[in-house]
Amino acid sequence: MSRFSERFLFSAAILVVGINLRPTMAAIGPMLDVIQRDTGLSDTGASLLTTLPVALMGICLLFTSRLKTLFGARNGIILGLALILIGNLLRWPWSSAALLLVTAILGGIGIAMVQALLPIVIRHRAGAAAAGLMGLYSTAIMAGAFLSGTFSPWIAQASDWQPALGIWAVPALLGCLIWWRVTDPRASVPEDRPHFPVSRAPRAWLLLAFFGLGTGAYTLVLAWLPPFYTGLGRSAETAGLMLGVVTLAEVLAGLVVSYWVSRSTDRRPAIFTAIGALFAGLLGLIFAPLALAWPSAVFAGLGIGALFPLSLIVAMDHGDNASAAGAIAGFVQGGGYLVAAALPLIAGLLREYLSDLTLAWGLMAGLCVVLWLIAIRLRPGQRITF
Template sequence: MAKTLTQRRHRLLFALTVVLIGLNLRPIMAAVGPILDLIQVNTAINDTAAGLLTALPVLAMGVFALLGGVLQRILGIESTITLALIAVGLASLARLIFHGELGLITTACVGGIGIAVIQAILPGLIKRDHSENAGRYMTLYTAGIMGGAMISSATVAPLSHVMSWPAALSVWAVFALIALISWTVTPTGQSDTSGPVSSTLPLRSGRAWYLMLFFGIGTSAYTLVLAWLPPFYIHLGWSGTTAGVLLGGLTLLQVIAAIGLSAVVDRFTDRRPILLLILATIALGLLTLLIAPKSLVLVAILLLGLGIGALFPMSLVVTFDHMQQPSQAGALMGFVQGGGYIIASVMPFLAGILRNEFHSLSMAWIIMIAAIIIQSLMVFRLSPRHTLSSIDWSVQTTRA
């Protein structure tokens, strides 16, 4: 009985720590949009450069996620996550001093590196120590990610009125400190040297490339909305605080969707019907932004929040379905997320160029709708017959 209680406490502590770590993975980007006009006034950043404030950290997340398996092998999972949390916290804190154009971009890149490492490594730990509840922990983890985006986006504009806007950008370092303390006291199932870890990326696997493209397209919708939804509504005459609350409400819906998904995801062996429903919801939300952004704003926020909130964890779960060996988890997840984030980094930068050129985001919404349609067609190749088999890491090509 005592052993059962101890195990239950350990599981609860681990679940809490996973959520706390997730809270750190978006504020460095999500806090920018609602006060972007204020940042541009004080730093003379144009729309194209403003797109880089989201695009560059996402690009860094992609590039350094590819190194997740290597870092895991050299330093071990636990030590790597500790160092990554420190990097994220210091990047946020540094914005209190370095808040010029170069400083903002540099700190965004440093934070993106820390975020990338965590996102590549933590799923491997979940797979290693909690494989029987991996789907549930992964959705709680993504709920934490979206919760961090929600809190930072909804409160950064009011905070910028109470304190300086650089302070409002740097205050999120407290999330890293809390997560670091929780991570330090959380017991893990094995030591850092508990077994062989694959650091070889599945470059010859067609299926791995397919998963990377699928993840990248879906994440593009998230990065586009994260970067440009508040400026879009500010351009329509809304205040920065109200636009931030809109993004906060959208991310709250993402949290609700992720938590709701965690309760049912393991009941469906075939993920395709759920994925198609999710993608249709996102497409309708983007279409609403295109044709009636003011009158149907609540409908757009509802559709995009629930759709994007469900797509991110489902994309990770689909990748998880391909993992039979925990030792391969870091490399596969790093490859899928790394390449996927590189793809996703293009969309906010492209949207900035389009907005600078046409003084509108309509073309960006149209391009994203077309990409979602392509992603929907990709869903049909994600049958249980394929997803329940492991990635082939050795042959020259793997049938997608």
């Protein structure tokens, strides 16, 4: 196989694997009102369908090195995809609240394993070109959210919401098969372990906060934007389309970041632009949610879509080799997802007790200011040394 063909197939495998890392959560939002009606889930309980996977993603990601030692990078990714496959498949025949929460846990663990191990493989295989592939990877994640958030309500309309959730087992199966075929079982990633835990570096905590707050905007919108608009009288299909617009904007922003990232070592101009776009979208949701619905969705999507890959790329910029970058990315994502998991839960509580999500959008707008202050300190050339 030529070097070009090998690179192309590896990029295609990253794309297919990445697509599977959000449908477990993104497919739920547009159909949440119907799911709550059929299962009796409260708003707080419904928020756990997003909060639990995100929190478990964080917990598992904190043990990246142990996962790598226990399963190996290749087999660990396959096992993660298999858990996503099983979780989605179990949603097809059954419709109880308890089962939905169990499948959310299975999916969260599977997603976490993939997200812990895949950046290590990318950095090891791609070397200097890792930033571009990380952009492709994060764009694929957003593409999976776009496909599931947009098409699940239409599948549910043609059948029911259970098949609309279970159908996402199909791309998970495809991801397992392609990753198994493209990657070499004899290849291994070197064990160049850091001399002390990443958590001892103050800089790592700053990167964790930046990733967590930025990803919190994503989990908040993913979980509650469709129910916000169905509560304002929009249909589930329209609300799903709005989430689709958000995620399509995220994909476009991710592609732009993937194209631009290798042309500048200073990530801050792009980060400031992304935060500004997110802030504008949130202001639209707060002050004119119906009149500015579509522009708000686009701006929020552009901001979230750029922040996610940029926060990962900036974190990996702080490592001198593949294992160091993977350790940093694992710590940043692990703690960051625990931070991000809190926002959908807070929004669920606000909706349950105040019957309004406007305060949740206002909270996130305030956190954009915090993101801006952190971004000022993300100057190029800084490293976390072990």
